[in-house]
Amino acid sequence: MSSIQTTYESAARLDGPVLRRIFVLLLGGIMGILDATMVGVATDTLAVRFSANLATIGWVASGYLLAVAAMVPVAGWAVGRFGAKRLWLSALAVFLLGSLTAAFSWDIASLIGFRVLQGLGAGFLEPLLLTMLARAAGPARTGRVMGLMGVVLSLGPVLGPVLGGLVLSSLDWRWMFWINLPIGALAFLGALRLIPADDPGDADRFDVLGFLLLGPGFALSMLGLARLGEEPGTLGAILPLLAGIALLACYVPRALRGRRKPILNPRLFTNRGFTGAVAVMLFTGAAMFSITYLFPLYYQQLRGLGQFAAGLLIAPFGIGSAISMPLAGRLADRVGARGLAGSGAAVSVFVMLGLSFAGADTGLGWVLAGLFLVGAAMGLVAAPTMGSLYRSLPEEQVAQGSSALYMLNQFGASFGVALVMLLMQGGAGYPGAAWWIAGALLAVVLVARLLPRLALGEAHLR
Template identity: 50%
Template sequence: MSSEKLDGRLLWLIVVILLGGLLGILNSTMAAVATDTLATAFDTSLSTIGWASTGFLLAVTATIPFTTWAVDRYGGKRLWVAGLVLFLAGSLAAGLAWDVGSLIAFRVVQGAGAGLLDPLVLILLARAAGPQRAGRVMGLMGVVLSLGPVLGPIAGGAILGALSWRAMFLISMVVGVVALVLALRVIPADGPAPARVPRLDVVGLALLGPGFAAVVLALSQTAEQGAFAVWQVLAPLGLGLVLLIGYATHARRPGPLIDLGLFRSRSFSASVAIMGLGGMGLFAGLFALPLYYQQAHGHDVLAAGLLMAPLGLGGSIAMPLAGRLSDRFGARRLAAGGAVVAVASVLALTRIGPDTPEMWPALAALTFGLGSGCFSAPTMGSLYRTLPGPMVAQGSSVLYMLNQLGAALGVALVTLVVQTAESAIDGLRGVFWLAVASNLVVLALVPLLPGGRAGAPEPAVREGAPSTP
């Protein structure tokens, strides 16, 4: 697979990996729109059934750091298959759940499977593509990232309208079986294990995974409680910060789970910050637009999901094209142009009101997706062009954890803004102003990205040593 073109084998590999990567995104977003249905089915409160989604999210976050070490110890294909099997087992069990406690437990199993799969998507694609094709392959991955959060609510609404809530999990299992069969046939067999695989940093794993999970839990509780200064938020936030500070101290020793020396590279730090902030702004839009269509125009969940589709469509159009162009011309100009388009689009959304024709927010959402795609794919491509092979797994885990954190932060801030505003429309406008701010910071960080094209030498991230872009 040394050719710069995407040959047939690589294209099949990309399709199979993205199919598996889509499972977690679709399942989590489908479950989110089923909260009312599940609460009624199990005769419980919305806050209790919310733990079915929160438990999934926490399991994903806590499992990601383990993947960093396990992919080298057990091999990418073996770990991918294990992640799919774990996700399938959780899906089947969730579809057969008999009470709310069993549902939450089985959603945690699903989340553990997704926590293996999600960073592996980035790791396997980056290793298969190589530096010369990183942009275009990450652009194709961006189609999943763009469409998944949009298709999930639409699919969930359609399934719940025609079938029972159990079908939502059982259909995920059918898709997962197809992904598993294809993975066994298409993903290349793992080679012999490296002669020296570092021992698992058990202390680091016990600090980093739970630390990030506790911070994500605090942000989720901020959204649920509608306030920050409450014990449900402050307790997990304090615990998470203590664990993360403990990891930062522990990581100074040899052989940490994730080397914090990665952040000595300005280009790496800028790349993960752009992806985190971009994810926060995008999730703010994904959260606010359906609320706008429901509250200002009286649409149901399915119609609001369909009207939100232009946002995902814009990203799915822009990311493959921008990724391919970034391999030829570098990341900075494309990313800067995309950030400008995203800022202008969200500025337009701050002007919407109850009397705004639906065509205009749909058009602004389309261009917002186009702009976000134009800075996301080149940023991911530049990230993987600067990471040497041994650091790809660590860089992928950092990127995905910060993406999770950005998404959780976005939802928490959106909820606080909406709940503290004088009116629903004022709150939604405040959300879009939040997205404007996050994309302006993205624009300010773009000059720190590596500027070269794929064939030009890029600064490599080296353990314990700074690099200059």
């Protein structure tokens, strides 16, 4: 065996220090995912506790998500300005402060405000998590580490409502926020000790006007999509969506012609591999979140099950993804992402078409098996695609690439959920919504062809 191959294989193994770093990063990253979904099941409880209507209570979740959306575009610039470790610790501290203060809320206004504070910290955590995992892994093992990240992404939306239901059934609502404190403290202390310090890069001065276009533009787009599903055709849905799109449209020419280094550089999309990765994750986000929204409705409306049972019965989808993603990520390090992503999406299309015929009398075992297969097949898409993004970009562009990936994935998720809500309220119903998901997965099959192949030399060494 040549010395080059020996060195490469040694670097490709996940040794103890790297695994410990990955663990503390994932521990910090899962808090934001769980918190966003866990609070969603507390709407009725909070409405009674604070004597508020459901529209007002909705801002407990919306305020958090809007704060997240506004901060995500800044993450790439902030890594270059302050360094990844310092920014990660600061984001964790802000999130924990928001959790602590939310637990002591005295009225609905204070709870919404403290949830916004939580969101300001969480807005940095997930895109920064992707960047720091890629750095910890190195190019040779990016796929397998993104597979571990995929477990968090898959199980977080499934476990959040279940955990929220368990907390509310036996404890006070404040425990939804107190539960973050010991987890966050462990993640903070672990990162402080295990994550190596890094020097700030060469980030330019903060582009205030660019941020005022990009951050609010993204946040308003998310708000408009969320309201579009709830209040289709109303000004409360259309105006935020149009305003968000207009701000984003103004940002692009400014970023291309501006004198300062842009917060998020549109020229990243001239890279074919990067464009392919974010396009795949855009449609994957649309499909995954559509599934996690549609099937609880299927269980409740077509089969007459309760909310908690409906939440539990979506678990096979998350479990299938969680099992396949680490395997797919490891395999992608050897064979590349294009074939895995395309094949996984193609299998998902056929299974979803089969699930579109499920009705009230369909055997529950068949539905659960179908969800498990869709989750496992989609796991072949997500982890390899995220890994390929970091092989497509030079090191100095990884942080901005992470922000763009997360933004488009969330945009796809919001669009998918809004469309499912519209289809379920209209004449299409469950079959139409299932066909939409199959269509989104077919789009993944097509755009996966943009993903880079693994070079022959790389494949031989891996």
